[in-house]
Amino acid sequence: MVVDMMLRPCLRLVVPLLFLAGCVEAEISLGDIEPSRPPKDDAGDADTDSDSDTDTDSDSDTDTDTDTDSDTDTDTDTDTDTDTDVDTGSAPYDCAELPSFSLDDTTMSGARGYHGVSFDDDGHLLGWDGRNAVVKSSYDGTREVFVPGLRSVEQIDRLPDGDFVLADGANARLLRVTPEGGQETLASGVGYVYGVTVGPDGMVYIADGGVARVDPATGERTVLLTQPPGWTAHSLNFNLDSTRLYIGTIGRGDVFYFDLDADLVPIGNPVMLLNLPGTGWHDAVGVDACDNVYITDYSSGGLYRIESDLTVTLLITIDRTLYGHGMAWGSGIGGWRDDALYMPQPYNGSTIREVVLGLPSGDSVRTWNGVAVPW
Numbered sequence: 001m002v003v004d005m006m007l008r009p010c011l012r013l014v015v016p017l018l019f020l021a022g023c024v025e026a027e028i029s030l031g032d033i034e035p036s037r038p039p040k041d042d043a044g045d046a047d048t049d050s051d052s053d054t055d056t057d058s059d060s061d062t063d064t065d066t067d068t069d070s071d072t073d074t075d076t077d078t079d080t081d082t083d084t085d086v087d088t089g090s091a092p093y094d095c096a097e098l099p100s101f102s103l104d105d106t107t108m109s110g111a112r113g114y115h116g117v118s119f120d121d122d123g124h125l126l127g128w129d130g131r132n133a134v135v136k137s138s139y140d141g142t143r144e145v146f147v148p149g150l151r152s153v154e155q156i157d158r159l160p161d162g163d164f165v166l167a168d169g170a171n172a173r174l175l176r177v178t179p180e181g182g183q184e185t186l187a188s189g190v191g192y193v194y195g196v197t198v199g200p201d202g203m204v205y206i207a208d209g210g211v212a213r214v215d216p217a218t219g220e221r222t223v224l225l226t227q228p229p230g231w232t233a234h235s236l237n238f239n240l241d242s243t244r245l246y247i248g249t250i251g252r253g254d255v256f257y258f259d260l261d262a263d264l265v266p267i268g269n270p271v272m273l274l275n276l277p278g279t280g281w282h283d284a285v286g287v288d289a290c291d292n293v294y295i296t297d298y299s300s301g302g303l304y305r306i307e308s309d310l311t312v313t314l315l316i317t318i319d320r321t322l323y324g325h326g327m328a329w330g331s332g333i334g335g336w337r338d339d340a341l342y343m344p345q346p347y348n349g350s351t352i353r354e355v356v357l358g359l360p361s362g363d364s365v366r367t368w369n370g371v372a373v374p375w
Contacts, residue, residue: 152169245264246273298323
């Protein structure tokens with residue numbers, strides 16, 4: 001297979017850096033980021049970090065109003081209002097003018113996830129706890145065991161029927177889990193799978209070094225790309241009109257894509273979109289409702305946004321313990337914002353990082369052959 005390795009002749013990198021203490025803006029070249037990273041083992045890296053965060057925010061508003069008029073009527077009102085409402089997003093957005101980079105960025109102490117997360121219809125985030133179970137977490141930090149006895153879970157996505165598909169790396173299989181927690185093997189003998197996304201056709205697309213499509217009804221696996229020399233397919237996602245499949249990689253920092261025909265069959269060989277800083281370990285690919293592409297890169301500790309004109313913005317760069325592996329937009333239910341990314345932090349006690357983008361997921365507006373995709 002021949003891989004088109006030609007870079008676009010010009011690439012501008014505009015970098016608003018978000019650190020724990022706040023935001024600074026700087027323009028740097030693609031070669032300026034040289035972070036130090038810990039050894040990485042996605043196939044089974046053990047988490048020994050201990051992290052405990054307690055949120056003690058309280059907002060109590062007390063207004064005392066005394067109104068005395070000429071009719072000798074004294075009216076004294078005392079109003080104590082404690083506001084516990086949670087904003088879940090859904091704000092209007094304009095793709096021609098992306099939200100300014102004044103983003104909330106919070107580590108949530110109670111929720112758990114490792115390399116991937118997803119959401120159910122009851123206001124829960126689902127993620128592996130980094131030990132032996134998939135747990136359901138509420139926005140307020142409470143959680144409960146959802147699927148016990150799993151020693152390794154990579155990425156997770158939701159099937160059209162409401163079930164979930166999980167990459168069970170320890171058992172070299174894809175696992176189907178119902179909303180009630182029932183489980184069955186969807187496909188076995190798939191080897192080590194990291195990236196998982198459900199396509200607009202309802203099929204499961206996996207990154208296992210190469211790229212394959214799995215029929216969730218039969219478990220039949222169709223290879224779309226064998227692992228090419230020089231790089232490894234690690235994560236993947238579709239653009240808004242389902243004519244392109246983006247591929248995050250391990251290897252040289254290159255991001256690739258396939259053009260797709262009307263049946264989602266790749267046309268020709270993968271094409272290199274661009275090269276990101278670092279040695280390249282792209283743990284997730286996301287697409288927002290404006291068709292911008294988001295890539296998390298372990299080697300630089302960064303979250304990158306790639307616009308249609310190939311403008312690259314480094315949204316976040318953080319130390320190695322707070323790096324977010326996967327990404328999923330919130331459901332807009334139970335406090336989870338639908339304009340924010342939720343990113344698992346396996347090196348920070350498997351906590352969850354909330355990054356408010358001000359833009360919803362591309363899943364909310366995706367089409368296939370001109371027809372809206374309902375999931």
